[in-house]
Amino acid sequence: GAVVSQHPSRVICKSGTSVKIECRSLDFxxxxxxxxxxxxxxxxxxxxxxxxxxxxxxEQGVEKDKFLINHASLTLSTLTVTSAHPEDSSxxxxxxxxxxxxxxxxxxxxxx
Amino acid sequence: KQEVTxxxxxxxxxxxxxLVLNCSFTDSAIYNLQWFRQDPGKGxxxxxxxxxxxxxxTSGRLNASLDKSSGRSTLYIAASQPGDSAxxxxxxxxxxxxxxxxxxxxxxxxxxxxx
Numbered sequence: 001g002a003v004v005s006q007h008p009s010r011v012i013c014k015s016g017t018s019v020k021i022e023c024r025s026l027d028f029x030x031x032x033x034x035x036x037x038x039x040x041x042x043x044x045x046x047x048x049x050x051x052x053x054x055x056x057x058x059e060q061g062v063e064k065d066k067f068l069i070n071h072a073s074l075t076l077s078t079l080t081v082t083s084a085h086p087e088d089s090s091x092x093x094x095x096x097x098x099x100x101x102x103x104x105x106x107x108x109x110x111x112x
Numbered sequence: 113k114q115e116v117t118x119x120x121x122x123x124x125x126x127x128x129x130x131l132v133l134n135c136s137f138t139d140s141a142i143y144n145l146q147w148f149r150q151d152p153g154k155g156x157x158x159x160x161x162x163x164x165x166x167x168x169x170t171s172g173r174l175n176a177s178l179d180k181s182s183g184r185s186t187l188y189i190a191a192s193q194p195g196d197s198a199x200x201x202x203x204x205x206x207x208x209x210x211x212x213x214x215x216x217x218x219x220x221x222x223x224x225x226x227x
Contacts, residue, residue, distance in 0.1 A: 032213060036215075042219060044201070044215075046214060049214070103156040
């Protein structure tokens with residue numbers, strides 16, 4: 001499949017700080033990117049959908065002011081977890097869709 | 113709201129066995145269904161994608177079936193190998209625009225194949 005790179009793969013941050021996660025489509029242009037979250041022993045849940053150049057659409061229950069999504073180019077989307085708290089600790093994964101499709105490797109976020 | 117359920121939650125089998133993983137979904141108005149493999153700490157690998165108009169897809173030792181009307185899908189793995197050990201996720205696509213968009217995932221089946 002198409003190559004989607006997600007960075008970082010793991011991050012530990014202090015409570016109250018912000019963390020940025022990048023999702024890049026390396027060999028294709030992605031008009032749409034999706035961000036998912038997976039809590040331990042639970043299924044992946046869609047958080048938001050972002051289209052290049054426009055505001056992201058958030059799923060019900062996801063705070064848009066806490067999870068800032070930027071999709072400024074056809075190859076890059078970022079998810080910023082602002083003022084992170086321990087309950088935000090989770091596995092975050094992106095998928096990109098456009099000329100091709102693929103999932104990133106995921107980011108394990110731990111807030112201490 | 114679409115709900116996806118996978119049974120069993122975990123499965124341990126000896127090498128060489130044939131096995132079946134089950135997936136059910138509540139809303140039959142789907143565009144596609146996919147089976148993914150997830151290895152610990154890693155992303156998702158798409159194994160098989162079945163469009164709503166199709167009944168099955170095959171890739172190597174894997175065969176996935178889809179019965180949209182009854183809301184069920186199965187993933188059949190033939191002659192299992194230790195390298196098949198992973199979490200298998202079933203995901204239903206509710207958005208016709210892309211096969212990776214607006215996926216509703218099941219909780220997964222953790223498969224362990226022991227030598």
